[in-house]
Amino acid sequence: MIIYHTFGGRLGNQLFQAAFAATLARPGEWVFFTKMDHALKLLPGAFKGGNYLSGWRYKLVDRSLVPFMIRPLVHHLRLFTLVREIPNTTQVEVRRGLIGGVRWIEGYFQGEAFFDAQKIANWCLNPELLDQAKKRLSALVPPGRIPVALHWRQGDYSNYEVLGEKNPTLPIAYFKTAIQRIRALEPHPYFVIFSDEPEKVAELLDLDPGERAVSRQPPEIDVLMMGFCRHLILSNSTLAWWAGFWGQGPGKKIFAPRYWLGWKKKIVYPPGIEPGFAESLDPISS
Template sequence: MRLIKVTGGLGNQMFIYAFYLRMRKRFTDVRIDLSDMMHYKVHYGYEMHKVFNLPYTEFCINQRVKKVLEFLFFKTILERRQHGSMKPYTRKYRWPFIYFKGFYQNERYFEDIKDEVRNAFTFDLDKVNDKTRQILGDFGSDGVPVSIHIRRGDYLLPKHWEAIGCICQLPYYKNALSAMEKRVKDPVYYVFSEDLEWVKQNLPLRRAVYVDWNKGEDSWQDMMLMSRCRHHIICNSTFSWWGAWLNPDPDKIVIAPEQWTSTQPGSTIVPKEWIMVPIK
């Protein structure tokens, strides 16, 4: 049996699930493992079944039993920046349990099943709140809708700042806005951020809708609204990456940072069709 560990917030869960869908094409005995999510208190826990109506569980096991099995019967395969290569994951192994750990943040892992991934990640519109429903009805009626995601919040914490928080700051957003406005006439920015006051004080947006109502377990509706925009400015966040990717329009413009983390260039995760701009 091949098990794929699920962890992280919604964006990371989606990358892992897309990788699982690709693996399922090759192996009938592959399962996602939600054991760690049973104790995951960051973000909003496992969300795939709530946001997309996917199955709640594929494989769960008692944590203590799992540790014993890992020691005796598991062969653990860690993702080591394969940049989308499936070779380490599709080879034959003699162990009874092959356990895959990683985030698989690259479109190449599921490039040949994009339609299946989009179908799996179809938002349940019956669950959207009244304000989101109202905004959806107004999309595109007064200018070209462009999403812009400014992630601050946890990215400003000391434990995250050096690796990821310092990447998309004011210089990046000014560069991104300049690049977008050279390409799009009459944009209306739909702004998604945990710190909208900072945005209002620092970014000169002539026309903007500040999305401030999707809180707590409704946060996924921000991603859904992003995906309905015509174009996108993302930050180094898998949440806005998916918000842009799920827009199926082949002519969309997506602006992304040329650096994703302090050690990882944007090219390792940003699709080749998207436009990368400097962060300074």
């Protein structure tokens, strides 16, 4: 049995955690997540017993039971086997417990080094959401135009600090360079903007209204819509990362920011997060 105390986060973060759990789990093994509400909408039936807590139940477990009861049992008394991400590395520590059949997982596990891509490729995504995503994208893109997903995370990034640098929001030059590359590939691109601040992004990019549209769907639909586009321009967001992962295919071009959140220091952060399926563009030299 696997018990995964997820550290919160939205859909992109949860998908990385689900991918690690799916890689670790043995066939038919029961997996319990303390919080996996967003990802399990996309992955119905992906886990045996893939339950999660919500609302006050999660807060009770996260703030009381885990720090004062469960962690001491795992870390100090070694009752269960501990599987944890070693901070700032792509390494995983496994420390066997007295009850070896119960594994307690801690970490974010963001990057391809943490999961088996073949297992994840076999995930059965929610068919209803897939159908909705296709219809929403088709409704946005005019006939004869080539859909290009452009994801730019703004909003809460202004409050983040990464490696001593504030605000990892990508500069406009990165997107301008990627757009130029796309124009060199496609004579009639149509840019579909995905963002937490879509109007601001549309204004910053200064794209002609006749060559762009804005998606205002929930994350579970947005990530699939991006994957259905012919080409993708990713931001340093875990949601965009998974859109690129599912968006791979022959003839498709995917751009991603080099160094990810650590671009101001030119250090990949989190370690291992750079997607191997994308062409990296340096945000500073773009």
